[in-house]
Structures are given as C-alpha cells and as structure tokens.
Amino acid sequence: MVRPHKPTGELGAVTYSRLASGRVQARARITLDSGEPHRLSKTADTEALALALVCAEASKLSTGAVADLTPSSTIAEACALWLIEKRRSQTVEASSIETYEATVRTVVLPACGAVTLQEMNAGRCDRIIQRVLDTRSPSAAKKLRGVLRQVLGLAIRHGALTTNPVQHVQRLPGTVKRESSLTTEQLIQIRGLLARWTRPRGPRPDANRLEDGIDIMLGTSARIGEAMALRRCDVDIDSDAPSILIASTLTQTKTDGLKRKNSPKQPRQIRRVSIPGFTVAAIRRRLDGAGPEGTAFLFVTKSGAAYSVSNFERLIRSFREDHLDELQKMGIDTEEFTPHLFRRTAATTIEREYGISLASRLLGHANENITRNSYVVSAEAVDPRTAGILDEFVGKRL
Structure with missing residues (x-):
C-alpha cells in the first residue's frame, strides 16, 4: 500500500518526555521540500518553549506552513x-x-x-x-x-x-521621561575628568576615544550607532561649512555579528548635519587614526574593525563607575549617564534657542511629538515674553 503523501513543511505529532535533568524534550517529524522525512528534537525548561523551538527549527528547514x-x-x-x-x-x-x-x-x-x-x-x-x-x-x-x-x-x-x-x-x-540634560559647566567638568582619567593598575583608559565620541554626539545629536558607523567618506571638514552625512548605523546580532546598515534607524532619517568647531576637531583626531580608503570607519579597534556600540557603552560605563562621586557632586543623574544623555543635551540646547522644529530635524524625527516627549527636557521657567504679550493684549483692557 502506498503511504499517503504528507504535505511538505507540515509538522507531525509532537511528543514530550521529561529528562533526568528536569527539562522537557519535544520530538516531531517534518517532511522537507525534497520529500525526505526529517526528525526534530529540542530541549527546554517547559513543553511550551520546547514546542516553540521545534516549530522555529521546522521553519528554517522548509518553505511550507508549519501548522x-x-x-x-x-x-x-x-x-x-x-x-x-x-x-x-x-x-x-x-x-x-x-x-x-x-x-x-x-x-x-x-x-x-x-x-x-x-x-x-x-x-x-x-x-x-x-x-x-x-x-x-x-x-x-x-x-x-x-x-x-x-x-x-x-x-x-x-x-x-x-x-x-x-x-x-x-x-x-x-x-518615565528622561529628564537629564547637561549644562555647559557640567560638560567642561566632564572634559576635565576625561583629561585626568587614569587607573592605579593597567593601561590608561581610552579617554580620547570617549571624548571624541561625546563631541560628535553633542555636535550632531547622532545616535551612538550612527556615530560609530561614520566613515571617512561621510565627513566634510575642509569646506566653508563643515558637515557630516548621517546615513548609516551599526547593528549587531548573534547570527550576523557586527554589521553596517545602509541607513539610520529609519531610511527617512538620512540627513546632512552642519557641525560646530569642537566636533570638527574630534573628527580630525579620528581621521588621523582611520584608514586612507573612503570607507574606513572613524572609530576602529586595534585590528581595524568597526568599534561596536557595546564597546563604546562599556567605555562610558567604566568612566561613570570611576567618577561616580564627582559626577554626583556636579548634579548629574548617574543613572542617566549614557550615550543618549549627550544626544538629549544637543536637542534640548537647540530647542531652547530655536524651537522644537529645528531640534526635531536635527534628531532625524518625522514627528515633533517624539522629540518633545522623549528627548527635549522642558525648561522650568516659561519664556518671560509671555508676560509682555499678556500685558499688551489683556492687561490694557482690564
């Protein structure tokens, strides 16, 4: 008797067994696209998770619907x-x-x-x-x-x-909205701490890399992944109006490792940002250590590979842990001392001087509400011009 055809990709009955370790093993069969039967076996803490792993593995082996x-x-x-x-x-x-x-x-x-x-x-x-x-x-x-x-x-x-x-x-x-941004005085003090950053044992921490990264984020309000993805071909510091093209970011996954994505978080966020003098200086220092080719990253490891976001975050955590007392005495919320703090500081400074629209454009947001709700720190004092406006249009009539 001919065995009835089983649709490819369809998962057979799943059976479960409890192992001596207490974990659950799920087993099932699937017919591959080639027509060959294939056994699946996954182990997890619960039946539900073991089943999910079996289904996930089945999806990788066949183009059919699992169930x-x-x-x-x-x-x-x-x-x-x-x-x-x-x-x-x-x-x-x-x-x-x-x-x-x-x-x-x-x-x-x-x-x-x-x-x-x-x-x-x-x-x-x-x-x-x-x-x-x-x-x-x-x-x-x-x-x-x-x-x-x-x-x-x-x-x-x-x-x-x-x-x-x-x-x-x-x-x-x-x-809870993040409410920290840095003042000019706090930034000056942080720069002083970076200049003196040493440790009793071991090599001197890479304060120059951290300072350059901070100056680039402050001068562009770029995300940390966008800053680490900058290449020689993305910067123009020799023209009358120095600028940076923010057109990529770094991503890291278990499967693909560290990769450059050919757009920021969203493709619509590609933008060219004019940069201030302190950011130009940071870029010059980075270019001195970058490769000669246009695609060379500004932030690299000793082997010449791109410097990952997690490495930069580890560097800023080390600085924070080594200077907790000093940062707290400056009035800085150390829980919020992350790369995002410098992006938020740049956006807040621009918003207070020139309004939410320009700050939103600098951040690469499509919606000003995102900027207002998540990045810009509201000033406690309302613009005093409101008093004059109310006197002009209301007070004269009272």
Missing part, C-alpha cells in the same frame, strides 16, 4: 508561527527579530505559553499582563502586551479568533 492555528492552539504555538512570519518578512531587521525571540522566551511563554487561544479573553489577557506588571516590571508588561497584540492578530488571520482581546486591556503606566 495552522485553531481555537485550541496554545499561545506557544501561535508565538512559534508569529516568529516564523517575522523571519520571513523583508521589512523586519535581524536585531528586531532577536529581540522578539528573547521576549517570547523570557516573558510571553513563562506568563501564558500553555493558555489556548479560545481561553484568551479580554479579562484573562488583562490579568496576565497585570500580573507581569506586579511581579516583574512595567517594561516586561509592555513587551508582553505588544507581542500578544501581534500574536493574537495572527490568530485572527488564521480564523482562530474573531477579535483581539488585547485591545480591551487596561492602560499600562507611561514610561
């Missing part, structure tokens, strides 16, 4: 299919996919991986999110809500649900 969702499918199964969809998308960055995978593994599956789609009504969905908010953090709760909204949207497209219960959950508390 369809039904009302009795679990959140873990829906997450597995959702991640497959994300991986096949041409518009989702690899770094974003890794973030999604981490959120599913560390937040979603522990919170509700075994719950079926038909059990996920608005009330239960709300209770799950609120429990994560109470037991973990607002950040974890927001990640859970965001992923669940998309995963349950996929279930609607599969016909397993008719409405998305995430739409009816309670609002989560808003993110």
